[in-house]
Amino acid sequence: MTLRALVALVLVCGCGSCGGAQEGAESDDIPEVVAALATDAEVIRFTGWSAEGLELYRVSWAVPDHSSSRVVAVDGEGALLEGPELMRRFGELAPDELAVRAFAVLLQTQGAEPLTPADRESIQFGTDEEWAVVEPARREEGALIFFALQGEMAPELVEHRMDLESFAIATRPVADVVVANGDRVPVGDPRCVAHGYCGCWRGCVRVQTVRGPEGEAHRILDGEAAGIELHHRESCYEGTCFQVCVADTPEARCDPGIYEANEPCTGACAPSEAPYHCETLVDGCRQVDHPNRSASSVNEERTQERP
Numbered sequence: 001m002t003l004r005a006l007v008a009l010v011l012v013c014g015c016g017s018c019g020g021a022q023e024g025a026e027s028d029d030i031p032e033v034v035a036a037l038a039t040d041a042e043v044i045r046f047t048g049w050s051a052e053g054l055e056l057y058r059v060s061w062a063v064p065d066h067s068s069s070r071v072v073a074v075d076g077e078g079a080l081l082e083g084p085e086l087m088r089r090f091g092e093l094a095p096d097e098l099a100v101r102a103f104a105v106l107l108q109t110q111g112a113e114p115l116t117p118a119d120r121e122s123i124q125f126g127t128d129e130e131w132a133v134v135e136p137a138r139r140e141e142g143a144l145i146f147f148a149l150q151g152e153m154a155p156e157l158v159e160h161r162m163d164l165e166s167f168a169i170a171t172r173p174v175a176d177v178v179v180a181n182g183d184r185v186p187v188g189d190p191r192c193v194a195h196g197y198c199g200c201w202r203g204c205v206r207v208q209t210v211r212g213p214e215g216e217a218h219r220i221l222d223g224e225a226a227g228i229e230l231h232h233r234e235s236c237y238e239g240t241c242f243q244v245c246v247a248d249t250p251e252a253r254c255d256p257g258i259y260e261a262n263e264p265c266t267g268a269c270a271p272s273e274a275p276y277h278c279e280t281l282v283d284g285c286r287q288v289d290h291p292n293r294s295a296s297s298v299n300e301e302r303t304q305e306r307p
Contacts, residue, residue: 029045030043030044030045030057031055031057031074031078031080033074033078033079033080034057034059034072034074034080037059037072038059038061040061041059041060041061042059042060042061043057043058043059043060044057044058045057045058046058046071046110048104048110049097049100049101051073051086051089051090052089053075053076053089054073054074054075054081054086054089055073055074056071056072056073057071057072057073057074058070058071058104058110059071059072060110067152068108068109069104069108069109069110069111070082070104070105070107070108070109070110071086071101071104071105071110072086072105073086073089082105083105083106083167084106084166084167084168086105087101087102087105087106087167088167095114095136095137095138095139095144095146096113096114096136096137096146098137098144099113099114099137099144099146099160100112100113100114102144102146102160102162102167102169103148106162106167106169107160107169109148112148114136114137114146114147114148115134115146115147115148115149115157116134116135116136117131117134117135117136119134120134123149125149125155125156125157126149126156126157126174127185127186129178129183129184129185129186130157130174130175130177130178130185131157132178133159133174133177133178133181134147134157134174135147139164142163142164142165143161143162143163143164144160144161144162144164145159145160145161145162146159146160146162147159147160147174148160150171156173156174156175157173157174157175158171158172158173158174159171159172159173159174159177175187175211179211179212179213182212182213183212184210184211184212185210185211185212186208186209186210187209187210187211187216188209190206190207190208190221190280191206191207191209191280192204192205192206192207192278192279192280192281192284192285192286193205193207193218193230193244193259193278194244194258194259194274194276194277194278195220195230195259196242196258196259196260196274197260198260198268198269199242199258199260199268199269199270199271199272200268200269201269201272201274201275201276203276203287204276204278204285204286204287205220205221205222205223205225205230205259205285206220206221206222206280206284206285207219207220207221207230207259208221210229216232217229217230217231218230218231218232218259222284230259230260231259231260232257232258232259241256241271242256242257242258242271242272242273242274243255243256243257243258243273243274244257244258244273244274244277244278245273245274245277245290245293246277247277247290248277248288248289248290248291248292248293249292249293250292250293250296252293254273258274273290273293274290275289275290275291275293275294276288276289276290277290
Protein backbone atom coordinates (compact mmCIF):
# COMPACT_ATOMS: atom_id res chain seq x y z
CA MET A 1 0.00 0.00 0.00
CA THR A 2 1.34 3.43 -0.90
CA LEU A 3 1.71 6.35 1.45
CA ARG A 4 -0.96 8.14 -0.55
CA ALA A 5 -3.45 5.41 0.38
CA LEU A 6 -2.34 5.33 4.00
CA VAL A 7 -2.68 9.10 4.37
CA ALA A 8 -6.45 8.71 4.46
CA LEU A 9 -6.26 7.35 7.98
CA VAL A 10 -2.78 8.15 9.25
CA LEU A 11 -1.44 11.50 8.13
CA VAL A 12 1.59 11.42 10.36
CA CYS A 13 3.73 8.87 12.13
CA GLY A 14 3.64 9.05 15.88
CA CYS A 15 6.46 6.66 16.65
CA GLY A 16 8.83 4.16 15.07
CA SER A 17 9.95 4.33 11.45
CA CYS A 18 7.88 6.25 8.92
CA GLY A 19 7.50 5.29 5.28
CA GLY A 20 11.08 4.55 4.36
CA ALA A 21 12.62 7.79 5.58
CA GLN A 22 15.14 7.01 7.80
CA GLU A 23 16.91 7.14 10.78
CA GLY A 24 19.86 6.07 12.61
CA ALA A 25 20.97 8.17 15.53
CA GLU A 26 20.94 7.10 19.14
CA SER A 27 19.31 9.45 21.63
CA ASP A 28 22.68 10.61 22.94
CA ASP A 29 23.63 11.75 19.41
CA ILE A 30 20.71 14.22 19.25
CA PRO A 31 21.82 17.89 19.50
CA GLU A 32 20.49 19.70 22.54
CA VAL A 33 18.71 22.35 20.42
CA VAL A 34 16.63 19.56 18.86
CA ALA A 35 16.06 17.55 22.03
CA ALA A 36 14.88 20.73 23.75
CA LEU A 37 11.93 21.11 21.32
CA ALA A 38 9.84 18.76 23.49
CA THR A 39 10.77 16.50 26.36
CA ASP A 40 8.03 13.98 25.50
CA ALA A 41 8.85 13.74 21.78
CA GLU A 42 10.67 11.02 19.92
CA VAL A 43 13.68 12.45 18.05
CA ILE A 44 15.67 10.49 15.48
CA ARG A 45 18.05 11.26 12.63
CA PHE A 46 16.20 11.71 9.33
CA THR A 47 17.75 10.56 6.04
CA GLY A 48 14.73 10.49 3.73
CA TRP A 49 16.24 13.45 1.86
CA SER A 50 19.10 15.84 2.47
CA ALA A 51 20.15 19.50 2.36
CA GLU A 52 23.74 20.61 1.91
CA GLY A 53 25.46 21.48 5.17
CA LEU A 54 22.56 20.39 7.36
CA GLU A 55 21.80 17.45 9.63
CA LEU A 56 18.09 16.57 9.54
CA TYR A 57 16.04 15.19 12.42
CA ARG A 58 12.47 13.95 12.74
CA VAL A 59 10.57 15.05 15.84
CA SER A 60 7.35 13.13 16.59
CA TRP A 61 4.59 13.50 19.17
CA ALA A 62 1.63 11.22 19.82
CA VAL A 63 -1.41 11.94 22.01
CA PRO A 64 -4.88 10.34 21.97
CA ASP A 65 -6.59 10.91 18.60
CA HIS A 66 -3.76 13.03 17.28
CA SER A 67 -0.12 12.74 16.28
CA SER A 68 2.38 14.90 14.47
CA SER A 69 5.79 14.44 12.95
CA ARG A 70 8.02 17.15 11.51
CA VAL A 71 11.52 17.56 10.19
CA VAL A 72 13.98 20.13 11.57
CA ALA A 73 17.67 20.71 10.91
CA VAL A 74 20.89 21.77 12.58
CA ASP A 75 23.54 23.67 10.60
CA GLY A 76 27.33 23.44 10.88
CA GLU A 77 27.38 25.98 13.71
CA GLY A 78 24.82 24.08 15.78
CA ALA A 79 21.91 26.47 15.07
CA LEU A 80 18.39 25.08 14.77
CA LEU A 81 16.58 25.56 11.44
CA GLU A 82 12.87 24.92 11.05
CA GLY A 83 9.80 26.10 9.17
CA PRO A 84 10.24 28.57 6.28
CA GLU A 85 13.92 29.06 7.15
CA LEU A 86 14.57 25.38 6.51
CA MET A 87 12.42 25.30 3.36
CA ARG A 88 14.59 28.01 1.81
CA ARG A 89 17.64 25.77 2.12
CA PHE A 90 16.23 23.12 -0.21
CA GLY A 91 16.60 25.18 -3.41
CA GLU A 92 14.75 24.35 -6.62
CA LEU A 93 12.76 21.12 -6.48
CA ALA A 94 10.08 19.45 -8.56
CA PRO A 95 6.55 20.38 -7.37
CA ASP A 96 5.76 16.94 -5.94
CA GLU A 97 9.06 16.75 -4.04
CA LEU A 98 8.62 20.29 -2.72
CA ALA A 99 5.14 19.33 -1.49
CA VAL A 100 6.56 16.30 0.34
CA ARG A 101 8.96 18.59 2.18
CA ALA A 102 6.21 21.09 2.93
CA PHE A 103 4.24 18.30 4.59
CA ALA A 104 7.25 17.38 6.72
CA VAL A 105 8.59 20.83 7.59
CA LEU A 106 5.53 23.10 7.65
CA LEU A 107 2.46 20.92 8.13
CA GLN A 108 3.93 18.49 10.68
CA THR A 109 2.81 15.48 8.66
CA GLN A 110 6.12 13.90 7.67
CA GLY A 111 5.44 10.87 5.50
CA ALA A 112 2.44 12.35 3.67
CA GLU A 113 2.53 12.85 -0.10
CA PRO A 114 0.45 15.10 -2.37
CA LEU A 115 -2.63 13.44 -3.82
CA THR A 116 -3.11 12.80 -7.52
CA PRO A 117 -6.28 11.77 -9.41
CA ALA A 118 -5.02 8.16 -9.38
CA ASP A 119 -5.43 8.03 -5.61
CA ARG A 120 -9.21 8.05 -6.06
CA GLU A 121 -9.02 4.27 -6.54
CA SER A 122 -7.64 3.65 -3.05
CA ILE A 123 -9.19 6.50 -1.05
CA GLN A 124 -12.92 6.48 -0.37
CA PHE A 125 -13.19 9.92 1.22
CA GLY A 126 -14.48 12.79 -0.89
CA THR A 127 -17.13 13.05 -3.59
CA ASP A 128 -16.69 12.65 -7.33
CA GLU A 129 -17.16 16.41 -7.70
CA GLU A 130 -14.30 17.05 -5.27
CA TRP A 131 -11.95 14.54 -6.86
CA ALA A 132 -12.60 16.11 -10.25
CA VAL A 133 -10.53 19.15 -9.20
CA VAL A 134 -7.68 17.21 -7.59
CA GLU A 135 -4.47 17.55 -9.61
CA PRO A 136 -0.82 16.64 -9.07
CA ALA A 137 1.25 19.25 -7.24
CA ARG A 138 1.93 22.26 -9.49
CA ARG A 139 3.34 25.78 -9.46
CA GLU A 140 0.97 28.62 -10.28
CA GLU A 141 1.49 32.40 -9.95
CA GLY A 142 4.22 32.24 -7.32
CA ALA A 143 2.58 29.47 -5.33
CA LEU A 144 2.79 25.72 -4.98
CA ILE A 145 -0.66 24.11 -5.07
CA PHE A 146 -1.15 20.56 -3.83
CA PHE A 147 -3.96 18.43 -2.43
CA ALA A 148 -4.22 16.24 0.64
CA LEU A 149 -6.51 14.61 3.16
CA GLN A 150 -6.72 16.50 6.43
CA GLY A 151 -8.01 15.24 9.77
CA GLU A 152 -7.48 11.88 11.39
CA MET A 153 -10.98 11.13 12.72
CA ALA A 154 -13.01 12.52 9.79
CA PRO A 155 -10.64 13.22 6.88
CA GLU A 156 -11.65 15.73 4.21
CA LEU A 157 -10.05 16.69 0.93
CA VAL A 158 -8.23 20.01 1.14
CA GLU A 159 -6.21 22.24 -1.14
CA HIS A 160 -2.92 23.66 0.17
CA ARG A 161 -1.54 26.79 -1.48
CA MET A 162 2.01 27.61 -0.39
CA ASP A 163 3.51 31.02 -1.18
CA LEU A 164 6.95 30.39 -2.68
CA GLU A 165 8.47 33.50 -1.09
CA SER A 166 7.13 33.45 2.45
CA PHE A 167 6.32 29.71 2.52
CA ALA A 168 3.03 30.56 4.24
CA ILE A 169 0.37 27.95 3.54
CA ALA A 170 -3.33 28.74 3.01
CA THR A 171 -5.65 25.74 3.25
CA ARG A 172 -9.27 25.40 2.14
CA PRO A 173 -11.66 22.46 1.70
CA VAL A 174 -11.81 21.13 -1.85
CA ALA A 175 -15.58 21.63 -1.66
CA ASP A 176 -14.87 25.37 -1.54
CA VAL A 177 -12.71 25.01 -4.65
CA VAL A 178 -15.59 23.34 -6.49
CA VAL A 179 -17.99 26.13 -5.52
CA ALA A 180 -15.44 28.83 -6.42
CA ASN A 181 -15.25 27.25 -9.90
CA GLY A 182 -18.99 27.82 -10.30
CA ASP A 183 -19.99 24.19 -9.78
CA ARG A 184 -21.95 22.35 -7.09
CA VAL A 185 -20.84 19.79 -4.56
CA PRO A 186 -22.88 17.38 -2.40
CA VAL A 187 -22.86 18.10 1.33
CA GLY A 188 -23.41 15.27 3.81
CA ASP A 189 -25.48 12.14 3.23
CA PRO A 190 -28.92 11.87 1.60
CA ARG A 191 -31.81 12.37 4.02
CA CYS A 192 -35.57 12.51 4.05
CA VAL A 193 -37.47 15.77 4.52
CA ALA A 194 -41.07 16.93 4.58
CA HIS A 195 -41.86 18.13 1.08
CA GLY A 196 -44.02 21.17 0.60
CA TYR A 197 -45.06 22.92 -2.57
CA CYS A 198 -46.60 26.40 -2.39
CA GLY A 199 -47.05 25.79 1.33
CA CYS A 200 -49.05 22.57 0.88
CA TRP A 201 -47.63 19.45 2.51
CA ARG A 202 -46.95 16.60 0.09
CA GLY A 203 -45.32 13.83 2.16
CA CYS A 204 -41.65 12.86 2.35
CA VAL A 205 -38.90 12.93 -0.25
CA ARG A 206 -35.28 11.83 -0.14
CA VAL A 207 -32.91 14.70 -0.93
CA GLN A 208 -29.20 15.37 -1.29
CA THR A 209 -28.02 18.76 -0.08
CA VAL A 210 -25.81 20.47 -2.67
CA ARG A 211 -23.81 23.65 -2.24
CA GLY A 212 -23.10 26.02 -5.11
CA PRO A 213 -22.29 29.69 -5.76
CA GLU A 214 -25.90 30.68 -5.05
CA GLY A 215 -26.03 28.82 -1.71
CA GLU A 216 -27.52 25.50 -0.64
CA ALA A 217 -30.33 23.60 -2.27
CA HIS A 218 -31.83 20.15 -1.71
CA ARG A 219 -32.05 17.94 -4.78
CA ILE A 220 -34.81 15.30 -4.90
CA LEU A 221 -33.26 11.90 -5.62
CA ASP A 222 -36.16 9.58 -6.37
CA GLY A 223 -39.39 9.29 -8.35
CA GLU A 224 -40.84 11.56 -10.99
CA ALA A 225 -39.56 14.64 -9.17
CA ALA A 226 -35.94 13.43 -9.20
CA GLY A 227 -33.59 16.28 -10.04
CA ILE A 228 -35.91 19.04 -8.83
CA GLU A 229 -34.22 21.28 -6.29
CA LEU A 230 -36.00 22.40 -3.14
CA HIS A 231 -35.05 25.46 -1.12
CA HIS A 232 -35.42 26.05 2.60
CA ARG A 233 -37.91 28.87 3.00
CA GLU A 234 -38.94 30.42 6.29
CA SER A 235 -42.42 31.88 6.03
CA CYS A 236 -44.87 33.14 8.66
CA TYR A 237 -48.25 34.87 8.60
CA GLU A 238 -49.82 36.49 11.65
CA GLY A 239 -47.60 34.53 13.99
CA THR A 240 -48.21 31.14 12.34
CA CYS A 241 -45.29 29.54 10.47
CA PHE A 242 -44.65 26.59 8.22
CA GLN A 243 -42.81 24.14 10.46
CA VAL A 244 -41.89 20.49 10.83
CA CYS A 245 -41.68 18.89 14.28
CA VAL A 246 -39.47 15.90 15.07
CA ALA A 247 -42.08 13.92 17.06
CA ASP A 248 -45.79 13.69 17.83
CA THR A 249 -45.44 15.12 21.34
CA PRO A 250 -46.24 18.54 22.83
CA GLU A 251 -42.60 19.19 23.75
CA ALA A 252 -41.14 18.15 20.36
CA ARG A 253 -38.61 20.44 18.76
CA CYS A 254 -39.87 22.10 15.58
CA ASP A 255 -37.97 23.52 12.62
CA PRO A 256 -39.60 26.79 11.46
CA GLY A 257 -39.19 26.12 7.78
CA ILE A 258 -40.47 24.25 4.75
CA TYR A 259 -38.80 22.79 1.70
CA GLU A 260 -40.49 24.24 -1.36
CA ALA A 261 -39.82 24.03 -5.07
CA ASN A 262 -38.28 27.25 -6.30
CA GLU A 263 -41.02 27.80 -8.87
CA PRO A 264 -43.94 30.28 -9.24
CA CYS A 265 -47.10 29.25 -7.37
CA THR A 266 -50.58 29.63 -8.83
CA GLY A 267 -52.09 29.08 -5.38
CA ALA A 268 -50.85 28.58 -1.87
CA CYS A 269 -51.85 26.94 1.38
CA ALA A 270 -51.95 28.93 4.59
CA PRO A 271 -48.95 28.58 6.92
CA SER A 272 -49.26 25.42 9.02
CA GLU A 273 -47.41 22.71 10.87
CA ALA A 274 -46.72 19.51 8.95
CA PRO A 275 -49.01 16.72 10.21
CA TYR A 276 -46.07 14.30 10.10
CA HIS A 277 -42.28 14.08 10.14
CA CYS A 278 -39.92 12.02 7.98
CA GLU A 279 -37.38 9.38 8.97
CA THR A 280 -34.44 8.38 6.79
CA LEU A 281 -34.14 4.65 6.13
CA VAL A 282 -31.48 2.68 4.26
CA ASP A 283 -33.87 2.03 1.35
CA GLY A 284 -35.97 5.19 1.42
CA CYS A 285 -38.17 7.32 3.66
CA ARG A 286 -40.80 6.65 6.31
CA GLN A 287 -43.58 9.11 7.05
CA VAL A 288 -44.56 9.26 10.73
CA ASP A 289 -47.96 10.90 11.21
CA HIS A 290 -48.73 13.31 14.06
CA PRO A 291 -52.39 12.66 15.04
CA ASN A 292 -51.93 14.11 18.55
CA ARG A 293 -50.29 17.36 17.44
CA SER A 294 -52.75 17.66 14.54
CA ALA A 295 -55.75 17.27 16.85
CA SER A 296 -54.30 19.81 19.27
CA SER A 297 -53.76 22.26 16.44
CA VAL A 298 -57.39 21.94 15.29
CA ASN A 299 -58.68 22.52 18.83
CA GLU A 300 -56.53 25.61 19.19
CA GLU A 301 -57.88 27.03 15.92
CA ARG A 302 -61.50 26.44 17.02
CA THR A 303 -60.82 28.10 20.38
CA GLN A 304 -59.45 31.15 18.65
CA GLU A 305 -62.58 31.38 16.47
CA ARG A 306 -64.97 31.64 19.42
CA PRO A 307 -66.28 35.19 20.16
